[in-house]
Amino acid sequence: MRVAALLLILGGLAAIIWGLPAAHRLRRPWDILAALLVLCGTMAALVGALLVVVPGFFG
Secondary structure (H helix, E strand, C coil): CHHHHHHHHHHHHHHHHHHHHHHHHCCCCHHHHHHHHHHHHHHHHHHHHHHHHCCCCCC
């Protein structure tokens, strides 16, 4: 379970790192999709961090 949480954190950070510049660089409607990717990446990273700190939170 800890590996899955770390993968959530890394995937979320990758989405944030790619999505923030892309949201400003791309034209409409692709900038909206990049901004949504940043939002999903933020949520994934936060859930992953929660699972690392409190392993049985959802169980």
